[in-house]
Amino acid sequence: MEPGTDRSATVEPRDPMPDGYRRTLVRQIAQHAHSEIIGMQPEGEWIACAPSLRRKAILMAKVQDEAGHGLYLYAAAETLGTSRDDLLEALHTGRQKYSSIFNYPTLTWADVGAIGWLVDGAAIVNQVPLCRCSYGPYARAMVRICKEESFHQRQGFEILHTLSHGTPEQHAMAQDAVDRFWWPSLMMFGPPDADSPNTGQSMAWGIKRFTNDELRQRFVDIAVPQAEALGLTLPDPELRWDEERGHWHFGTPDFSELAEVVAGRGPLNAQRLAHRIRAHEDGAWVREAAAAHAAKRAARTPG
Numbered sequence: 477m478e479p480g481t482d483r484s485a486t487v488e489p490r491d492p493m494p495d496g497y498r499r500t501l502v503r504q505i506a507q508h509a510h511s512e513i514i515g516m517q518p519e520g521e522w523i524a525c526a527p528s529l530r531r532k533a534i535l536m537a538k539v540q541d542e543a544g545h546g547l548y549l550y551a552a553a554e555t556l557g558t559s560r561d562d563l564l565e566a567l568h569t570g571r572q573k574y575s576s577i578f579n580y581p582t583l584t585w586a587d588v589g590a591i592g593w594l595v596d597g598a599a600i601v602n603q604v605p606l607c608r609c610s611y612g613p614y615a616r617a618m619v620r621i622c623k624e625e626s627f628h629q630r631q632g633f634e635i636l637h638t639l640s641h642g643t644p645e646q647h648a649m650a651q652d653a654v655d656r657f658w659w660p661s662l663m664m665f666g667p668p669d670a671d672s673p674n675t676g677q678s679m680a681w682g683i684k685r686f687t688n689d690e691l692r693q694r695f696v697d698i699a700v701p702q703a704e705a706l707g708l709t710l711p712d713p714e715l716r717w718d719e720e721r722g723h724w725h726f727g728t729p730d731f732s733e734l735a736e737v738v739a740g741r742g743p744l745n746a747q748r749l750a751h752r753i754r755a756h757e758d759g760a761w762v763r764e765a766a767a768a769h770a771a772k773r774a775a776r777t778p779g
């Protein structure tokens with residue numbers, strides 16, 4: 477049966493599946509995993525500079541969560557017959573992507589709050605429907621990841637709420653971070669549906685349950701009242717409630733900017749990838765030691 481035909485059925489690793497379905501899943505799950513791993517960098521830079529031990533401990537936990545999400549998703553991708561080495565080589569050579577949002581700099585502590593509130597908030601909107609994805613291992617990985625994302629989003633909201641209700645300088649820092657991260661967060665949902673080559677087929681296969689534009693709208697509808705609760709404004713002069721549609725009307729993200737960042741020409745693409753490759757190379761000794769240990773244990777284990 478074609479995946480997605482029966483919305484309640486899930487495809488498992490040993491089930492027969494169309495080659496295109498498998499390829500699409502490897503592409504999406506791998507890039508999701510890459511996003512989690514690269515996504516550790518923007519906030520990781522602030523662990524040593526967190527303003528208190530409490531904030532440092534929370535941020536360390538969050539960054540560690542992202543690493544776990546990446547490993548979880550690589551494991552889900554490997555159930556489709558690919559290998560961790562192949563996936564990492566695809567990331568390191570630029571054959572596979574990671575989310576555009578992580579190519580923007582984190583200039584102040586308030587950016588850590590904006591990433592938690594906006595980026596993890598957008599990730600939750602995108603990931604909750606994936607808990608019902610037609611591919612079993614991906615859907616199950618999403619259940620746990622979404623639970624942890626909720627903590628990520630709340631801690632970011634709390635950072636911004638504290639700053640926004642602090643000194644005028646702290647309020648200004650929070651507003652500046654939201655001004656810089658708002659539009660790139662909307663771009664996380666991908667190009668407009670009309671320019672999305674994968675959405676139609678991914679919807680038919682039950683990989684995506686909603687389109688890019690539907691999820692983007694859902695995120696804006698959630699974020700606008702939250703911004704009001706934060707006492708911060710959103711940098712979109714077109715923002716207004718549309719009573720007839722029952723949604724917030726918002727301006728159009730600069731999708732040419734998204735295309736540039738996706739093509740590797742964003743503010744920090746080169747730095748993020750270089751850092752990732754260096755970390756992988758620096759960790760080679762750990763992989764070699766683990767492989768040597770596993771070989772010794774296998775040699776000791778009788779027949």
Ligand code: 3HC
Pocket residue numbers: 503504507508509511512515542545573574575576577595596599602625663664665666667671672673674675678688738
């Ligand atoms: N950044 C990078 N590439 C993007 C992108 C973005 N924001 N939006 C789209 N693209 C790429 C797509 O990967 C695709 O390229 P490819 O065919 O070479 O893979 C191309 O642009 C066209 O886009 P489509 O809309 O046709 O592609 P998809 O149907 O795959 O939709 C997506 C893109 C919405 C990102 C979808 O892949 C998806 O939902 N992925 C799972 C969720 C995910 O990866 N989120 C990334 C953030 S993870 C995160 O934020 C971690 C959290 O802890 C902070």
